Amino acid sequence: MPNIVVLGAGVSGLTTALLLARKPGYKVTLVAKHMPGDYDIEYTSPWAGANYLPMADEAGSKWEKNTWPELARLAKDVPESGIHFQNTIVLNRHKDASTDTGKWLSSLTSTTPWFQHVVPDFRVLPQSEVPSGADSATAFTSVCINTPIYLSYLVSELLSLGAVFKRAVLTHINEAAALHVKGNADVVINCSGLLASKLGGVMDKTVIPVRGQIMLVRNDPGSMYTISGTDDGSDEVSYIMQRAAGGGTILGGTYQKGSWESQPDPNTALRIMKRAVAMCPQLTGGEGIEALDVIRHGVGLRPLREGGVRIEKERLEGGQWVVHNYGHGGWGYQGSYGCAAGAVELIEDVLAVKAKL
Secondary structure (H helix, E strand, O other): OOEEEEEOOOHHHHHHHHHHHOOOOOEEEEEEOOOEOEOOOOOOHHHOOOEOOOOOOHHHOHHHHOOHHHHHHHHHHOHHHOEEEEEEEEEEOHHHOOOHHHHHOHHHHOOOOHHHHOOOOOEEOOHHHOOOOOOEEEEEEEEEEOHHHHHHHHHHHHHHOOOEEEEOOOOEHHHOHHHOOOOOOOEEEEOOHHHHHOOEOOOOOOEEEEEEEEEEEOOOOOOEEEEOOOOOOOOEEEEEEEOOOOOOEEEEEEOEEOOOOOOOOHHHHHHHHHHHHHHOHHHOOOOOHHHOOEEEEEEEEEEEEOOOOEEEEEEOOOOOEEEEEEOEOOOOOOOHHHHHHHHHHHHHHHHHHHHHO
């Protein structure tokens, strides 16, 4: 009966822990500094929108491709998860092709993306339906996640399966194994997100924050929207998504690499509002930004790993086995089940090796 410690209680840690806890005989202890219900600049998951808008190129698409079926199942069959389907409109401007945001979103804004056969109802909009200011547009059915509800749902599922939650602040990853409720863990799963850049034994300096400023409003946009870029700078983006179960509508945002600034900037907020109303006039019934009913402003730090997500096994000095699952940047939710399944495969490889010793 394997003893597993999962380090980190963001969406990656919770999802990996859930897949493990569903396996007969696995005893899972989840250890984290921050837990669902907390709001801290180090803890990314509560600040996310979140939705399913694929960003990977085709070569790296398996994590997102393997996540869609479960998110769709939850939206269809598990209303308490806080996920619902939304019509989605993606706008593209040719002039963004060479910008940072345009490159980041190039797969999403393509008229022939790899995911056209994954999500339902994918179609290229006729030019007569493309809004002014955009050169092309696509539409499809996606999902939007009420992240506070969804994170709590994952916790509830884990508790029902016998998983144990422990708060702890670690300075070195070698400290994690001893925190298992049943004794030393056979394997530690490192889902530490942004803190992978500071955790002893990992100290991955290729993990950097990408600051995202958002606001939550009560207004109803009717659909989910995003666009390939803005005229307000290469580190500003524009998107609108309505969370399930009365969770309000997220307006974003920014994509500021290397910034740890935790406080919302009023000037940025004003630009976000102006862009959102221009992209979706029905958000305020044509009445402009003055008709936006703001609930709150927020800032989250996406945990970007410059070399790409790290999903691999490692044997530390001293013999402790670790499986890493971190560095997802802005696609943690939409790659969560695919990445968790990949990590679980590596865990099973490690346990098979240990069984032969």
